[in-house]
Amino acid sequence: MALVLNEEQTLLNETAAQFFQEQVPISNLRKLRDDNDAFGIDRNIWKECANLGFAGVLISETYGGSSFGPIGLGLILEQSGKTLSATPFVSTVLLCGTAIQLAGNSTQRQEYLPAIAAGERICALALEERAHHNPTHIETTAIQTENGFTLNGTKTFVLDGHIADQLIVAARTSGATTDQHGITLFLVPAKSDGVSIERMQMADSRNAAKVTLTNVTVSDADVLGSVDGGSDVLDPVLDMGRIGLAAETLGLIQEVFDQTVAYLKERKQFGEVIGSFQALKHRAATMFAEIEVCRSIVLEALSALEEQRNDVPHLASLAKAKLGEVSRLVTNEGLQMHGGVGMTDEFDLGLFMKRARVAAATLGDANFHRDRYATLSNY
């Protein structure tokens, strides 16, 4: 397990920390929200992320990427989690970038990967169809025609869907609604005829959309990977997303905890700082222990990705479940320990809590991943 950072990684970590703190502080997200910004992200900032090599972190140098690899990815996301930076990282880099890298033919790779790495193209994975993550429950149909396919169906919670240039749509080409086999991925330009996209306003003020496909026609060349073999691509793609979200959540948890401990040392009641009360001390110490465990899990999951080990699915579920649970604990406790001020919109804690819940629900909540972990462990 590569648990200690090397020199290059340490430097990247510092660069990322500085960038997000200075260029994309929480006030950035707050402004997007308060201005009701139609775009929901700051595109210039995303361009700068790309200039620093962040957008191309998983893309090989052949396609203009920076090849920092999964450990580098984890560092960037952890730092971005600390300031709740709104970027299309999950949709474009983790999900779509990985899918194209894994399953794309050379034409598709050449077309999309350099544009993603340059921060010029935003892509969204249109997968979910119901309130709970279920990557094999696909009712959206793709009927074969003479020159390609016709797509029909409705997708929900498509991250960055309303600002995407490009969609990757999971549709059923064969089998029953919940079969693992028979799902196919299609590259669909967001502006295609029959594609209707409506923004979903989520509690975390980040981007998601409902995508309706009505007789959308695509050609054979738009199939990503093999027909009916979409799940084989989706599994590693979703695990990349889950581990990335866990890394982002780790940063979020750490930030909330640090702020809470600082508050415990500063806030006075009954003539004493409240951090001297054992009722609060023990809860803070308990959280510290849980966060240490979270950090170990995230590092191990990133290492498994880096080393292309076969326990990636196991660790992705462990990371997603555990970080989801601990983010709930730490944001709830953080708010309670801050008292009334934690309830105010002016204070940042609420923003962290909202993001924590949306991130926890994205790509499978803790229940989903405990079930998956158990299944992968043969019980």
Place this chain on the structure above:
Amino acid sequence: MSTLEAFRKETRDWLEENCPQSMRTPMGENEEPWGGKNPTWTNPDSKVWLDNMASRGWTAPTWPKEYGGGGLSKAEAKILAEELRAIKARPALMSFGIWMLGPALLEFASEEQKLKYLPQIVRGEIRWCQGYSEPGAGSDLAGLQTSAEDKGDHYLVNGQKIWTSYANYADWIFCLVRTDKSVKHNGISFLLIDMETKGVETRPIKLISGSSPFCETFLTDVTVPKENLVGELNKGWTIAKRLLQHEREMISGMGLGGSSSGSGGKPENLAKKYSGEKDGKVADAALRDTITRHKMDGHGFLLTLQRSAAETKAGQNTGAASSMFKYYGTELNKRRFEILLETMGTNGLGWEGDQFSQAELDTTRSWLRSKGNSIEGGTTEVQLNIIAKRVLGLPD
């Protein structure tokens, strides 16, 4: 061949010749090699194995040779441990002398004391027990009252110790005693006492599990030579803290569910056996989820121990103190047994008799024993206090 490779080969050959075959099988009940003046050798090979290992100082591989240790480097000791594991060798010696007292003596004792006590420990000739807690000094250990009065050429010790593990079998006891009543922490000294001395009495305490691993030890007008004081007078608390750190690390390993008897096996397999299986899964979905929560925490805890080791090796401060491991590991172990009980239903609640398998009966007893994990070696609450103070910097 590198020196280490040569060492590995030499070690392997030596073990092949000197580790009796019966010592390469799982240890049976009552076969634990505790040594001491009146040892019980259920299997005579245990004695042979101990003597062979002790002759090379390998019961304490990294202790210096002049004190009877193996004088091995860390890398060599690691190789020895690997080779021992490879042949599934039993421990040659189980000893509080090696795990706890020895490291403290190496750090704090006089040259004379080291030469006297350490070689005996290595050879398993003296069995030690620990005299720390008292009826009135548990979590507040530094409030201990057992006194050692200066009588010129000796100390006169009076008081009562409790939770002295296996004191009824021990030859000597290392004790915390009060040598100054006017101050708290700075009035404690570290004293070694021969349990054959007049005035030392010990009585086992029966626990809820039915077994008696702990004792009460009474010290009434016990005469102790002054040369038995370790370290400086009134500086015993420093030694005590160091020893507690070793103890915490030992206990926290339990959270990983070792292979000791009564550990009960994997909950998920037991769940399939006792409550049913459907399509290869534990049929009871609620139980399956409970087991998975616990397994995930155990998985994360194991990774944290590994990370801490890697960080220590790289010379980085771990941030996660031994207190965090002690807290998390023991709470995990307690939870594990609760889950085993839930999993086994009434079969996990048998007390004795032929209606239950030995494994089932062991589970009941081990479940009860596990309750002590978060009390002994510093309670969970004390560990949380330490984390709050030392790691988080929260004020008193």
